[in-house]
Amino acid sequence: MNIEETSPHQHEAVFCQSCGMPMPEAELLGSEQDGTKNEDYCIYCYEAGEFKQPDITLQGMTDLCTGFMVEEGMDEAAAHKLLAESLPSLKRWKTAAAVE
Template identity: 35%
Template sequence: MIPDTCQSCGMPFTIETRGTNRDQSFNKDYCINCFRDGKFTNHHLTLHQLEIELLEMAEMHNGITLEEAQQIIRKLPELKRWRMENI
């Protein structure tokens, strides 16, 4: 089963935008923008940076609205990649 949102950026993803593992199989947790060839595309990304990026995308009308960005931001701490930061 594929989750409907990427467990890193919180954006919805589909079969076509799944990330890839090192053996080129598909990763079911992360989208291709976040996870490629078995590793995160941006290792140094922090939750805070991601929030800023989402808001910038919304400001530039780049695929999401401000409301959607805010909804995603609220969900981010529950995602697999970021849960650790709350411990």
């Protein structure tokens, strides 16, 4: 008996390690200087091997992303709470959070 092992959850969801945005399509992946895709960061945070906002703080990113989530219909307080809890664990902010 040959059963194909395919599942909609076969691949783990990929999230930007800067802003936390889900990146289900390759088009949303950031890029390196040579044009290859970077699987850690989205196109809105990382392009051509550099962060688009290199000087943004964790608080700044939390505020910025809260605005986008509110535009998508999420309650502002809930969005801010979710981001405040999740962003510090992302790759870009882990070191910064440990220093603060």
